[in-house]
Amino acid sequence: MTARKTNADCVRVLAVSGFLGYGFPEESFWRGIEASPDLIACDAGTNDAGAYYLGTGSSMTSRAACQRDLTLMLDGARRIGAPVVVGSAWTSGSDQGVDLLSDIVAEIARSSGQTFRLARVYSEVRPTELDSLRSDGNLVGIGKTENITAEDLHACTRIVCAMGAEPLIAAIEEGADVVIAGRASDAALFASLPLMRRVLR
Amino acid sequence: MAKTTTRLGDLAYMVRSKNAGPFTLTFDIMARDGEAYRAILDSGRLTADVIGQIYQVSPDQVEVFEIPPINAIKISIPRLVSAGSPQDLDVYGAQQAAPLIELPL
Numbered sequence: 001m002t003a004r005k006t007n008a009d010c011v012r013v014l015a016v017s018g019f020l021g022y023g024f025p026e027e028s029f030w031r032g033i034e035a036s037p038d039l040i041a042c043d044a045g046t047n048d049a050g051a052y053y054l055g056t057g058s059s060m061t062s063r064a065a066c067q068r069d070l071t072l073m074l075d076g077a078r079r080i081g082a083p084v085v086v087g088s089a090w091t092s093g094s095d096q097g098v099d100l101l102s103d104i105v106a107e108i109a110r111s112s113g114q115t116f117r118l119a120r121v122y123s124e125v126r127p128t129e130l131d132s133l134r135s136d137g138n139l140v141g142i143g144k145t146e147n148i149t150a151e152d153l154h155a156c157t158r159i160v161c162a163m164g165a166e167p168l169i170a171a172i173e174e175g176a177d178v179v180i181a182g183r184a185s186d187a188a189l190f191a192s193l194p195l196m197r198r199v200l201r
Numbered sequence: 202m203a204k205t206t207t208r209l210g211d212l213a214y215m216v217r218s219k220n221a222g223p224f225t226l227t228f229d230i231m232a233r234d235g236e237a238y239r240a241i242l243d244s245g246r247l248t249a250d251v252i253g254q255i256y257q258v259s260p261d262q263v264e265v266f267e268i269p270p271i272n273a274i275k276i277s278i279p280r281l282v283s284a285g286s287p288q289d290l291d292v293y294g295a296q297q298a299a300p301l302i303e304l305p306l
Contacts, residue, residue, distance in 0.1 A: 049223070051285060
């Protein structure tokens, strides 16, 4: 990684597309890289489609499409020395999704002869953990998830927490070049570096 | 000459729907310009009662947000079934705007 000039008043973030694996024109991407962003970020998840992807642990976009997008992102990142943050890996942000996406990063590194410091940020919690919060009255539902029961929790195949910017900031601060995160707020991805540099408070 | 009825779709350049999470459906209505935006609001048709009737939800579950700086109105309602469940006919909720486009003002 090359040393970067930092501007105390400005953090530039390149959002490569709305969803990892949707694709983006190479030309637009390289134009974005020319603007010398401080961070390259992309969301890879949604819950709009319901529980299917979380329950099955599958990805809405194909492995090949994720690999294509990540290959360009890592190439661009290496050229300008900016970290890459991907959130809600493999659509649901499951732990296995974080690992599957991290495997792709490792493959790209091997095939291109590059070295990255990779951070994996997991977000799964066990039903028993949430159930103990619930029985202590510390699990508050929103919207249709009001009045959640112990049975509801134990019936879940998989549960992910939505993280904010803090764990992403911790990963970048520890020197990660690439952060592959579990379930995360989209906004947290783009707010991570601005918060870390205190441009956004 | 027959009297023609203005529909919402005549005054808006975009009327679209989309899931906002698996339990909520949201609509964006973008008026052609400020004049069209005022005409839409002045029609008094985009109320919780009317929307509730169209989409079979209780009016108190309908949220209508006016966003004047961009001549837009956002409406959110609960989905009758959660996204992707066996009874769901429109997983992303992107096909639900038609009754609003045709709504007579």
